[in-house]
Amino acid sequence: MFRRFIWLQWRSFFRSASFGKSLGIKIFMAFMGLYLLASLGFLGGALYFILRKVVPTQSPMWVVSQFLVYWVLAELFIRYFMQKLPVVDIKPLLINNISKSKIVNYILGRSIFSGFNLLALVTFVPFSIVVLTKGYPATNVLLWLASLFLITLCSNFLNFLINKSDIAFGILLTLLLSFWGLEYFGILSIRDLFAPIFHGLYAYPFAFVVPLLLLILLYFLNFRFLKGVLFLDGALKGKVKAARATELTWTKRFGEMAPFLQLDLKLIWRNKRTKTQVWISLLFVFYGLIFYTQEVYANMPVMHVFLGIFMTGIFLANFGQFIPAWDSAYYSMMMSQNIPLRKYLESKALLITVSVVVMFLLTIPYVYFGWKIVLVNIACAVYNLGINIPVILYFGSFNKKRIELDQSPFGNMQGTSAVQFLIMLPVLGLPILLFTVFYYLVSFEAALTILIALGILGYAFKNTLLNIVTEQYATKKHVMLEGFKQKNG
Amino acid sequence: MIRVHELSKKYGAQEVLNMEMLEIPKGQSFGLVGNNGAGKTTFFSLLLDLIPPTTGYIENNEIQVNKSEAWKPFTTAFIDESFLIGYLTPEEYFYFIGELRGRNKADIDGLLANFEDFFHGEILKQNKYLRDLSKGNQKKVGIVASFIGNPEVVILDEPFANLDPTTQIRLKSIIRELAAKEEVTVLISSHDLMHVTEVCERIVVLHKGEIVRDIQTSTETLKELETFFAG
Numbered sequence: 001m002f003r004r005f006i007w008l009q010w011r012s013f014f015r016s017a018s019f020g021k022s023l024g025i026k027i028f029m030a031f032m033g034l035y036l037l038a039s040l041g042f043l044g045g046a047l048y049f050i051l052r053k054v055v056p057t058q059s060p061m062w063v064v065s066q067f068l069v070y071w072v073l074a075e076l077f078i079r080y081f082m083q084k085l086p087v088v089d090i091k092p093l094l095i096n097n098i099s100k101s102k103i104v105n106y107i108l109g110r111s112i113f114s115g116f117n118l119l120a121l122v123t124f125v126p127f128s129i130v131v132l133t134k135g136y137p138a139t140n141v142l143l144w145l146a147s148l149f150l151i152t153l154c155s156n157f158l159n160f161l162i163n164k165s166d167i168a169f170g171i172l173l174t175l176l177l178s179f180w181g182l183e184y185f186g187i188l189s190i191r192d193l194f195a196p197i198f199h200g201l202y203a204y205p206f207a208f209v210v211p212l213l214l215l216i217l218l219y220f221l222n223f224r225f226l227k228g229v230l231f232l233d234g235a236l237k238g239k240v241k242a243a244r245a246t247e248l249t250w251t252k253r254f255g256e257m258a259p260f261l262q263l264d265l266k267l268i269w270r271n272k273r274t275k276t277q278v279w280i281s282l283l284f285v286f287y288g289l290i291f292y293t294q295e296v297y298a299n300m301p302v303m304h305v306f307l308g309i310f311m312t313g314i315f316l317a318n319f320g321q322f323i324p325a326w327d328s329a330y331y332s333m334m335m336s337q338n339i340p341l342r343k344y345l346e347s348k349a350l351l352i353t354v355s356v357v358v359m360f361l362l363t364i365p366y367v368y369f370g371w372k373i374v375l376v377n378i379a380c381a382v383y384n385l386g387i388n389i390p391v392i393l394y395f396g397s398f399n400k401k402r403i404e405l406d407q408s409p410f411g412n413m414q415g416t417s418a419v420q421f422l423i424m425l426p427v428l429g430l431p432i433l434l435f436t437v438f439y440y441l442v443s444f445e446a447a448l449t450i451l452i453a454l455g456i457l458g459y460a461f462k463n464t465l466l467n468i469v470t471e472q473y474a475t476k477k478h479v480m481l482e483g484f485k486q487k488n489g
Numbered sequence: 490m491i492r493v494h495e496l497s498k499k500y501g502a503q504e505v506l507n508m509e510m511l512e513i514p515k516g517q518s519f520g521l522v523g524n525n526g527a528g529k530t531t532f533f534s535l536l537l538d539l540i541p542p543t544t545g546y547i548e549n550n551e552i553q554v555n556k557s558e559a560w561k562p563f564t565t566a567f568i569d570e571s572f573l574i575g576y577l578t579p580e581e582y583f584y585f586i587g588e589l590r591g592r593n594k595a596d597i598d599g600l601l602a603n604f605e606d607f608f609h610g611e612i613l614k615q616n617k618y619l620r621d622l623s624k625g626n627q628k629k630v631g632i633v634a635s636f637i638g639n640p641e642v643v644i645l646d647e648p649f650a651n652l653d654p655t656t657q658i659r660l661k662s663i664i665r666e667l668a669a670k671e672e673v674t675v676l677i678s679s680h681d682l683m684h685v686t687e688v689c690e691r692i693v694v695l696h697k698g699e700i701v702r703d704i705q706t707s708t709e710t711l712k713e714l715e716t717f718f719a720g
Contacts, residue, residue: 243617243621259588262585266581330574330575332539333574336537336564336566336572337589338562338590478541485571
């Protein structure tokens, strides 16, 4: 039986509609995936030596054990967002001559082969090998490794149990933050609290039965739960959220643009992919912290321009690059209606404008790292408003890939094509290039002035630019329509 | 009202539609029948300028549809679910279409009141997004949306498919009422010979992209069509 299931899985992979299409993106994704795994593997291999150097007084095994609690929580956190138990595709099996237990075992069994379970293996296998060559006892190390893998599997199955509940997510987030907070402010060392537990798995190797038993328990709970809901109106049913009609009457003041603005706002709030995009964009405000806090970058205005363009323009990039593919599902309706294409585009431009302003306001606290940073961010925001908005709208007319709105954006390359990568060149590259040239040839002030001047110029000619864009959309209409019709493109 | 001139549509070497001439006078209720792949949806898509013609053109009220967009204000259509916006509630969708066609909320509410029977209490005030409605109910929304804004040309692709018997009967009387108005031209395609013969004054049969029959509906029409399709 299990062989049949594997055969089915194999077919579904190679025959999926998107297989073979957009090979470039697939290769890119595969490359990124391999890169991630390779980095983790490298980290695992180097970990022993790093720890020896950083904390020479403690055994690396002990230090690793200290941090494992965070590893486990972080892994659960990532899984919560990115890993779902795929159940829908087993619908056709339900009425066939296969017992439910087998189906459930199949669903749960195949989740073991998820890429998420590789993370721990890839990191800790090299680490264990290094540790073994350093003369640590083999039984202890190997069984410790086995325990870690069992723990990974535990979080695999735990995730499926808690995945549907927002409360579980809240608890997870609070735990992670409060642990970190307690640690940071030196109130309580969570590391020291949990270290003996994880170290115990190494010191008393046969403790691996504990995670093993936990795994069996979690598997059993999953099994029982899934078997109970394996009905069309149970797990196999898509979630239906009660709709809340909203009026958004305040948009009326935008006149002819109002219906589109309302539509765009609803588009963003009522669809998973767009909504997550907003949250991600907001989170990117913290991106600056990584660089501003480092001495190396303190006197590198070019880096600051990159950050400025990036942080104030993150929503512009994330949302803008897929215009009008967001409306791809009903683009044929839009095109058969009596709509002023111009207003449609203006509405999108307004949304992005607001986002740029908001993102700029959020970056103001970075003044803490010097007033120059705020100046750079102002220049970048103005440049984004004047130049990048028309540019990204213009490139939007090259989009012809459909987007399903209700899918998660994580690792979702739907709607992505070479265009998206090409857009980033003028959007991100050009201002940095301009700034760099003027900064080194003339001065910091001149470089800022040129960005601001270009932005203002673009804004002044906004109407002309939007007219060009509108025309472009009109000429590309049929190509877009045909592209948007292709599902799983 | 609608005039077709030497229209053809090719995909590669395959010709999916070839209409030398077709004229649909104002106020006519026009039915298009044919098997799968006969070219019905292709014709409607050409009429709405959703796909470009390979040769020839269509005129809608003397406006060439692939040259000017002036036909949009008086033409409405429901082709398939891609005409619906999944993340809106039915009410929001009606209001949105209304705004595009210059109708305010009160106008729309007035119009919707006429369709209470047709909706059968399953559409309005359900707190559901369109994407969560059943196929049949989605269709009802799309069809009614195509009546917004006093259109002069209404295009419905397969309006009877997926509807329950009661709704089919109600839809027939709605279409008949609409067609009875002098100024409204209704274009319908269907697989169901009985339904089209009941609501259309004229029926055109498409076969492999070409017009093979052009019939003024009479009591014998259904028989004639059945013999044709029986092969």
